[in-house]
Amino acid sequence: METKEIKNKVRKEQQLMTxxxxxxxxxxxxxxxxxxGYPGGAIMPVYDALYxxxxxxxxxxTRHEQGATHAAQGYARATGKVGVCIATSGPxxxxxxxxxxxAQIDSTPMVCITGQVxxxxxxxxxxxxxxxxxxxxxxxxxxxQVTRAExxxxxxxxxxxxxxxxxPGPVLVDITKDAQFGEVAFNYVPFKGMRSYVPTPALxxxxxxxxxxxxxxxxxxFILFGQGVVLSGAExxxxxxxxxxxxxxxxxILGLSALNSDHxxxxxxxxxxxxYAPNKMTNECDVLIAIGMRFDDRVTGDLxxxxxxxxxxxxxxxxxxxxxxxxxxxxxxxxAKETLEELTKIVDQREHAEWLAEFRAxxxxxxxTVINEELSPKSDVMTMGEVIHQINEVSDxxxxxxxxxxxxxxxxxxxxxxxxxxxxxxxxxxxxMGFCLPAAIGAKMxxxxxQVIGIIxxxxxxxxxxxxxxxxxxxxxxxIVVLNNEFLGMVRQWQELFFDKRYASTEMVNPDFQTIVKxxxxxxxxxxxxxxxxxSVKEMLAHDGSYFLEVMVGKENNVFPMVPTGASVSEIxxx
Amino acid sequence: xxxxRFTISIFTEDIVGILNRVTIMFTRRKINVESxxxxxSEIKGIHRYTIVITETEDLVKKLVLQIxxxxxxxxxxxxxxxxxxxxxxxxxxxxTSILASGGKAERIVRxxxxxxxxxxxxxxxxxxxxxxxxxxQLFEELEPYGILEFVRSGRVAITKPMRTLDSIVKGLxxxxxx
Ligand SMILES: Cc1ncc(C[n+]2csc(CCOP(=O)(O)OP(=O)(O)O)c2C)c(N)n1
Numbered sequence: 052m053e054t055k056e057i058k059n060k061v062r063k064e065q066q067l068m069t070x071x072x073x074x075x076x077x078x079x080x081x082x083x084x085x086x087x088g089y090p091g092g093a094i095m096p097v098y099d100a101l102y103x104x105x106x107x108x109x110x111x112x113t114r115h116e117q118g119a120t121h122a123a124q125g126y127a128r129a130t131g132k133v134g135v136c137i138a139t140s141g142p143x144x145x146x147x148x149x150x151x152x153x154a155q156i157d158s159t160p161m162v163c164i165t166g167q168v169x170x171x172x173x174x175x176x177x178x179x180x181x182x183x184x185x186x187x188x189x190x191x192x193x194x195x196q197v198t199r200a201e202x203x204x205x206x207x208x209x210x211x212x213x214x215x216x217x218x219p220g221p222v223l224v225d226i227t228k229d230a231q232f233g234e235v236a237f238n239y240v241p242f243k244g245m246r247s248y249v250p251t252p253a254l255x256x257x258x259x260x261x262x263x264x265x266x267x268x269x270x271x272x273f274i275l276f277g278q279g280v281v282l283s284g285a286e287x288x289x290x291x292x293x294x295x296x297x298x299x300x301x302x303x304i305l306g307l308s309a310l311n312s313d314h315x316x317x318x319x320x321x322x323x324x325x326x327y328a329p330n331k332m333t334n335e336c337d338v339l340i341a342i343g344m345r346f347d348d349r350v351t352g353d354l355x356x357x358x359x360x361x362x363x364x365x366x367x368x369x370x371x372x373x374x375x376x377x378x379x380x381x382x383x384x385x386x387a388k389e390t391l392e393e394l395t396k397i398v399d400q401r402e403h404a405e406w407l408a409e410f411r412a413x414x415x416x417x418x419x420t421v422i423n424e425e426l427s428p429k430s431d432v433m434t435m436g437e438v439i440h441q442i443n444e445v446s447d448x449x450x451x452x453x454x455x456x457x458x459x460x461x462x463x464x465x466x467x468x469x470x471x472x473x474x475x476x477x478x479x480x481x482x483x484m485g486f487c488l489p490a491a492i493g494a495k496m497x498x499x500x501x502q503v504i505g506i507i508x509x510x511x512x513x514x515x516x517x518x519x520x521x522x523x524x525x526x527x528x529x530x531i532v533v534l535n536n537e538f539l540g541m542v543r544q545w546q547e548l549f550f551d552k553r554y555a556s557t558e559m560v561n562p563d564f565q566t567i568v569k570x571x572x573x574x575x576x577x578x579x580x581x582x583x584x585x586x587s588v589k590e591m592l593a594h595d596g597s598y599f600l601e602v603m604v605g606k607e608n609n610v611f612p613m614v615p616t617g618a619s620v621s622e623i624x625x626x
Numbered sequence: 627x628x629x630x631r632f633t634i635s636i637f638t639e640d641i642v643g644i645l646n647r648v649t650i651m652f653t654r655r656k657i658n659v660e661s662x663x664x665x666x667s668e669i670k671g672i673h674r675y676t677i678v679i680t681e682t683e684d685l686v687k688k689l690v691l692q693i694x695x696x697x698x699x700x701x702x703x704x705x706x707x708x709x710x711x712x713x714x715x716x717x718x719x720x721x722t723s724i725l726a727s728g729g730k731a732e733r734i735v736r737x738x739x740x741x742x743x744x745x746x747x748x749x750x751x752x753x754x755x756x757x758x759x760x761x762x763q764l765f766e767e768l769e770p771y772g773i774l775e776f777v778r779s780g781r782v783a784i785t786k787p788m789r790t791l792d793s794i795v796k797g798l799x800x801x802x803x804x
Contacts, residue, residue, distance in 0.1 A: 184643060189650045193697040196642075213697055244802035246795060247639050247700040371691035 066238065070200030071096035071231040074164065075104050077207035080239040083135050085126065085496055087111045087119035089146075091139025093179060094166030096231035111496065111525060114517035116143050118489035120150020121515070124159045125493030128476045129451055129501070131284070133160040133214050134493065140166045141179030144225070145186065149483060151221045152190040156480030157305060158282060160219035162210045163187075169229040170198040183225050192220030200233030204240070212242035217250025218369045219282060251368060254385040254393060261381045262364045263397040265338050271406050272298045273329075273336035273361075275321060275350075278305035278479075279343015279368060285388035286310070286472045289342065292395045297402040299410050301329035303344050305479045308469040312448075318410045322350040323614045324461040327421075327623055328413035330614060333358050334621040335409075340364045343387045346376040347480065356619035366390050420625045421611050426466065432605040433581055435462040435534045441588045442504065442532075443468040450474065450502045451494050455487035455511035458540040461610045463506045485514030488531065492521055495529040502530065502592065509535040509561055519571040522597050530591050531573075533601045536608065537561060544609045568599040575599040627682040631660075633710055633783045634686070636675040636693055637667060637700040637791060644698050648675060651693050657681060661714070663780030669791055672700055678781050701794050705785055712783035716761035717743070718752040718768060719775035725750055731771045738764045749774060 061067070068076065074097050078086065088110060090098045101110050113119040116138045123134030134154075138147050144165040154161045168177040184196050193213045197206050203226065210222045244250075266272055280289045286309050293300050293310075299318040300310060310317050319326030321333075330352075333339065339361040344350070351357045354376060365372070365379040366387060373382040383390055425436035439462060442450065448468045454460040454477040464477065476494055478486040491505035512533050522529060539557040546554050568575045574594055578587050584602065591598045614623045638644045645664065652659055660678040667674045679686070686704050694702040722745060724731045735742075740754040754761050761778055 185646065188643070188647055189654065194643075245639075245697075246798040246802060248697045249798065249801060369695065371688070371695045373691075375688055375691075 065236045067234055068237050069096065069100065069231065070203050070226065070233045070235055071100040073200060073203040073235045073237050074207065074226065074231070075100045075108060076237055077204050077239055078135065079104065079107055080241075081133070081207070081211045083108060083133075085109050085111065086135035086137060087113050087122040087126075087493065088137030089113060089116050089119055089139070089143060091143045091166065091179070093140035093168055093228050094137060094143070094164075094231075096228065097137065097164070097166065097226075110137075111521065113489060114520045115515065116146030117149050117485065118515055118518045118521065120147050120154070120161070120163065121483075121486050121489035122493030122496070122521075123161050124150060124154050124157075124486075125453060125476055125490030126497040127159050127161055127493075128490075129473055129494035129503075130497040131473065132497070133162055133211055135162050135164070137164045138166070139179065140168055140183070141181045144181055144183035147223075148186060148190065151187055151223065153478055153481040153483045153486065154221035155190045155192065157478065158219050158278060159221065160214040161221040162207070162214050163221060163223040165223060165225045166231070167196065167225045167227045170227040171229070173227070183223065187223045190221070191223050194223040194225065196225040196227070197230050198227045200230050200235040203230065203235060204237060205242075208240060208242040212244070213248065217248075251386045252370060252384040254389055255383070258381055258383045259390070259393055260397065262340075262366075262383050263394060265362055265364055265381060266296060266298075266340065267399045267401075269338035271336045272296065272338040272340060272403065273332055274298045274300040274340045274342060275303070275344055276300055276306045276309060276342040277303040277344025279366075279387045280306055280309040281472055283343065283368070283387040285343075285391050288388050288391035288395065290314070292391045292398070295395055295400050296398050297407075298340065299332070299403065299407050301326070303347070303350055303479070304464045304475070304477055306344060307464055308474040309472050311470055312468040316407070319414070320465055322347075323352070324465065324610050324612065326414065326465070327417035327612050327625060328410040330612070330620040330623040331413055332410060334360065334619065336361050338362045338364065340366070341377075342366045342391070343368070345372045348376070351376060352614045352618055352620045352622075356621070366394075417612065417625065425462070431581070432608070433578075433584070433602060434608055435459050435604050436466050437581075438532065438534060438584065438588070438602050438604070439463055439466040439506070441584055442592070445585065445589050446502065446592055450504050451476065451498060453477070453487050453491040453494055453503060453505045455505075455507040456482045456484045456541075457508045457511060458536070458544065458608070458610050459506050459508045459534040461541075462534075484511040487511060488515045488518045489521070491529045491531065492518060492525075492527050495527050496525070504530045504532060506532050506534065508540060509533055509537060509559055509564075510539045512564070516567070519568065519573065522573060523571040526596060528596045530594075530597070531599045532591075533564060533599070534604050535561070535564070535601055536604050536606050538606055540608075541610070543607070547607070547609065548615070564599070564601050573597045573599050575601070577601045577603070579603050627684050629680050629682050631678065631680050631707060632683070632686045632704045633707070633712065633781060634677045634679065634690060634693070634702065634704045635783065635785065636677065636702045638673050638675070639698045639700065640671050640673045641698060644673075645675065647696050648693055648699065651689060651696070652677075652679070655685070655689065657689070661780035663782050665782070667791055669795060672791070672795065676781055676783050700798065701791070703785070705783070709787065710783040710785050712757070712781050713755050714758055714761060714779050714781050715753065715755045716765070716776070716778040718754070718765065718773055719749050720752065720768060720771065720773055722746065722748060722750045724771040731768065734764070734767045738767075740764060
């Protein structure tokens with residue numbers, strides 16, 4: 052044999068490969084078949100390696116790195132798998148930060164890979180050098196800089212492990228260019244854990260028993276559930292638990308869809324624009340049971356007047372959440388699935404018919420004063436609510452909704468109906484405008500057989516509008532609904548209510564979205580009159596490919612009810 | 627709730643960047659760090675930081691949990707002064723001429739049990755180990771004679787409770803899937 056051939060054979064036997072190849076083979080070993088990103092100088096070796104594995108690992112070229120992160124988030128939240136995105140050093144890396152921060156606060160499992168200048172240039176202000184480790188540290192669950200090829204498999208294995216276990220979150224692996232070019236004998240060993248990271252605290256029987264005692268003797272128990280139920284895949288256990296205990300249950304917007312909308316114990320949405328009953332009843336219940344939620348200030352309003360009458364039970368995976376905002380009487384640490392399974396065994400079968408009826412009475416008040424007018428307005432001006440209602444009416448309610456941030460988001464959360472979990476993907480903690488379009492792309496790619504519908508405002512649409520290019524190139528059959536009020540609606544609402552209607556920089560003079568969208572080859576329709584709404588929604592849902600539906604809604608409509616900032620949840624306003 | 631002085635002990639893996647990750651937890655809450663000391667611990671591969679802050683216990687509790695949850699932080703705990711044995715070291719550079727034997731400054735140095743570390747023609751370096759009020763007291767007494775340079779280390783502290791780091795680490799290592 053020729054020396055070259057021998058060398059190649061040896062390379063193959065020892066699985067010798069470049070660091071860049073090790074990156075893609077590590078991803079494949081982790082089961083990744085789809086990732087989102089944008090190339091550039093410092094990550095080019097990895098892109099070159101991707102070229103060879105296109106059959107097993109698809110790379111989606113977004114139109115901006117922020118889009119790549121949100122797409123990875125949408126993918127992760129729809130599928131439950133880890134989202135992966137990749138970018139070059141410097142501006143590529145900094146463009147990831149918003150999405151990483153969003154994933155951090157919403158506990159979304161995501162692995163970000165960035166290229167970095169060669170290790171001998173680190174710290175020298177080299178071309179496109181930015182300290183992405185430093186910048187991303189406050190918004191990642193973990194990050195790590197690789198400077199040698201042989202570190203790559205271990206770093207990526209660790210990244211996936213940390214991203215998906217315990218309370219999930221985003222991690223970032225920064226890889227210098229010389230490490231990508233370097234050589235490594237590839238041997239992928241999945242990461243099993245480390246002493247300085249306990250993903251799931253052990254369940255303590257003692258606190259379970261105490262929790263059960265409180266629940267069993269409660270006269271007016273009330274459950275608040277969040278994304279923890281979804282993240283631990285505990286939807287069934289949760290349902291069994293509430294059905295046995297008969298406790299009315301309200302959701303945070305990240306917990307939404309974990310329980311079917313029409314479940315008899317589902318009493319609606321918590322928080323600033325949530326439903327009337329659950330906000331009011333927070334200050335009426337005697338035992339408050341929080342499951343996989345973190346008492347965000349948008350949920351609690353004024354903490355000093357929040358459920359002070361109630362004993363609080365908190366089921367939570369993250370010890371740092373206990374007593375962070377609301378003092379608990381019984382904290383049960385652990386994974387929601389296991390905790391609920393065990394707790395269900397020791398709680399009594401009960402019903403709380405009268406208590407539940409109190410919720411329903413308040414709900415009726417909300418229906419009469421707010422909901423009817425939102426869903427079937429008497430005025431000619433269209434509302435955001437009737438668009439969502441229309442989608443409920445003409446679909447099988449098995450859609451995956453993705454929203455942006457603003458009024459339309461609150462309306463979508465309030466009125467969209469769900470029959471299955473992981474069906475509401477919204478930027479809750481960070482409230483990132485521009486989230487929807489790319490996140491919807493990621494969700495659709497992860498769940499190609501589901502109807503994925505993005506609900507966006509005219510403001511947020513223009514924050515990541517370039518991702519229409521991704522839809523065009525990838526032929527992503529996502530449905531995009533822009534609820535156009537020609538305002539930055541949510542900010543305008545606040546200006547109206549709290550700043551004397553001084554509409555500083557909230558009015559939007561928009562381009563013709565129809566023309567823009569047509570340029571991307573996407574089927575499109577604009578609805579100006581109610582008469583066209585139903586048929587257009589039907590047409591959109593029936594359409595095979597991507598579809599853009601723009602609905603002109605009232606310019607100065609407000610979202611109610613509302614708990615004004617600084618107010619107590621019980622001071623929720625119906626108008 | 628009243629603000630008190632707390633000593634936070636943080637045990638971490640010995641890796642680049644973890645100190646940054648830890649200090650971020652203070653800066654994001656706008657907490658001023660009064661002193662910080664970093665060193666190895668009795669276990670190879672585990673570093674420890676000793677950080678002193680003055681805050682309410684309620685806040686310190688939350689802060690320490692948030693630090694503790696950082697990946698690569700092995701353990702974070704907090705104590706009040708009575709639960710630890712602690713020291714700081716201070717170095718004082720003074721003109722050698724003020725320390726003429728039998729002089730007032732010399733008596734001060736003696737009374738404080740300060741150690742002479744180095745004597746040069748122009749200057750002398752003194753060392754005093756103790757609590758901050760003690761090293762501060764010496765500073766104030768020497769000040770009229772002229773202090774050319776002064777430095778005080780961060781607090782280092784040993785906890786009184788008997789649970790060893792070794793047993794904590796063993797417990798954590800047992801949790802890791804083999
Ligand atoms: C990136 C970003 N910038 C600013 C904001 C503040 N903000 C919250 S809602 C909102 C208005 C959103 O307007 P639009 O997208 O038109 O949706 P609408 O409220 O009208 O439904 C703004 C500016 C934000 N959430 N995110």
